[in-house]
Amino acid sequence: MLSRVVIENYRSCLHTSIDLHPQLSVLIGPNGSGKTNILQGVMFLNKLSQEESFDRSFRGRGKDAAAIESRIKAVFEHKKTRVQLDAAIAASTDESNNDVILTTRQRWKVRQNKRTRTSFEMPLFLAQFAHHLDPRRSFVGHYAFTYRALRSSAAVPRWARTVMSRVANYCDRIRYYGASQFTNPSNCPASFQIEEEEGVSKRLRRVSRFRGHERILYGMYSAEKADESLKYQQFIDIVGPRGLKLIDDLSFREVKTSSTEYSVRVGGKIERRKKNSIIVIPEFRIGKEKLSPNQLSEGTFKTLSLLFHIITDDASALLIEEPEVCVHHGLLSSILELIKTSSLAKQIILSTHSDYVLDHVQPENVYLVRFDKAEGTQASNVPRAMTAREYAALREYLLREGNLGEYWREGGLGDRP
Numbered sequence: 001m002l003s004r005v006v007i008e009n010y011r012s013c014l015h016t017s018i019d020l021h022p023q024l025s026v027l028i029g030p031n032g033s034g035k036t037n038i039l040q041g042v043m044f045l046n047k048l049s050q051e052e053s054f055d056r057s058f059r060g061r062g063k064d065a066a067a068i069e070s071r072i073k074a075v076f077e078h079k080k081t082r083v084q085l086d087a088a089i090a091a092s093t094d095e096s097n098n099d100v101i102l103t104t105r106q107r108w109k110v111r112q113n114k115r116t117r118t119s120f121e122m123p124l125f126l127a128q129f130a131h132h133l134d135p136r137r138s139f140v141g142h143y144a145f146t147y148r149a150l151r152s153s154a155a156v157p158r159w160a161r162t163v164m165s166r167v168a169n170y171c172d173r174i175r176y177y178g179a180s181q182f183t184n185p186s187n188c189p190a191s192f193q194i195e196e197e198e199g200v201s202k203r204l205r206r207v208s209r210f211r212g213h214e215r216i217l218y219g220m221y222s223a224e225k226a227d228e229s230l231k232y233q234q235f236i237d238i239v240g241p242r243g244l245k246l247i248d249d250l251s252f253r254e255v256k257t258s259s260t261e262y263s264v265r266v267g268g269k270i271e272r273r274k275k276n277s278i279i280v281i282p283e284f285r286i287g288k289e290k291l292s293p294n295q296l297s298e299g300t301f302k303t304l305s306l307l308f309h310i311i312t313d314d315a316s317a318l319l320i321e322e323p324e325v326c327v328h329h330g331l332l333s334s335i336l337e338l339i340k341t342s343s344l345a346k347q348i349i350l351s352t353h354s355d356y357v358l359d360h361v362q363p364e365n366v367y368l369v370r371f372d373k374a375e376g377t378q379a380s381n382v383p384r385a386m387t388a389r390e391y392a393a394l395r396e397y398l399l400r401e402g403n404l405g406e407y408w409r410e411g412g413l414g415d416r417p
Helices: 035-048 049-058 141-150 158-172 211-224 228-237 298-312 327-342 389-399 406-408
Strands: 002-010 013-019 023-026 070-077 081-092 097-110 116-121 174-178 193-198 202-204 249-264 270-286 288-293 318-320 349-353 366-372 378-379
Touching: 002 035, 002 228, 013 035, 023 035, 035 049, 035 070, 035 081, 035 097, 035 174, 035 318, 035 349, 049 097, 070 158, 070 318, 081 158, 097 158, 097 288, 097 349, 158 174, 174 298, 193 211, 211 228, 211 270, 211 298, 228 298, 249 318, 298 318, 298 327, 389 406
Parallel strands: 013 378, 023 349, 023 366, 174 318, 318 349
Antiparallel strands: 002 013, 002 070, 070 081, 081 097, 097 116, 193 202, 193 270, 249 270, 270 288, 366 378
16 A cells, blocks of 8 residues: 655655555645646656666666656555655656656665565566566576666565565556546547457557557457456446446447568568458447447546546556546536445545535545645645644534535635635
8 A cells, every 4th residue: 555655856746745545535726736746746656667667767768858857755554564665767758748757766665563674776667576586697588688777686585575566566556547638539539450460469459559538448448358357347337227327338349450561671581471450449329329439428438437447447546637527416426436435445546626526525535735836736634734623623514514525615625626
């Protein structure tokens, strides 16, 4: 479980510290306070666990004089073990304003039973395999060059390797949902294409090239095709006619195609390669009509995307940006109940501008986010931000008079929604 995050020198987060709730954390505050920057800062942990970021950092690729170095300190707690990961990250942004890690250095501090401690350097990506590593041997194959990054790992005890492997797998399974990803479904393609390669695997799924609308459609298709699709069926039951009645059915029509590619090898030899593909056509049925994804309303598409993330994603942590966007209150109430139920199995951090969202959570779940010109983005948990007398007055108000959303509207939590 991720218990604490400190983000330094990242956008508005000059030194932002937040002690997270073990289940559900709700960030509130005005526009520009830095709620999204906190979510994106946490998402750095996922990026560090990816092979692409690892390759960039340790192969020395992508140097950029304009890169800004940020620092992330993440504290994880499990039973009697406490793990702290300190990462210095030089990153730039691409044309879509996404963070691209260029170089990074990561140091671990592991403590068990308040007595046994150890400290060492190891990339988060490799830490996923830490309990399999033998630091006395050189790596082979693709990762042979990384041996220098593990020269200190010989001193890491086996119990620490097991713990850091769990932490790395947690970071690898952090997922992000932002409503802005799914604006204007008319931009969504009516189909997408998957390549097949004979002799390699039945289906080569190039998920990395999918973005936005196409990526979520691919995720739905993959879940429907999975051998164990119980979660997908649960998703269909919830959004279908027996549940929220967003759609009546969702199906995927497959059209197989093939093409031949030619390449000239050294010596003038022509090599021919047959490439098989599948064109996948999603079809949403509403009443008697069959609609393409780009014919859905923005609210329907965003709600389907959000519910798919909540119900089917086997995430360790789910970061949600403004779940209330394009969702009416009646439906939002059901979504919030699903979020709370899901937070029992995976840690959820969400940002919101909606007082209606606060009506469904407790004060200990809420964090006030504000921006100060000198200190940058600051976040404080509601019970800790209040004096004992103020918090007692809030509890009395919730018990006798109203709800947390109304308290926020009346200015009891500072800036109004």
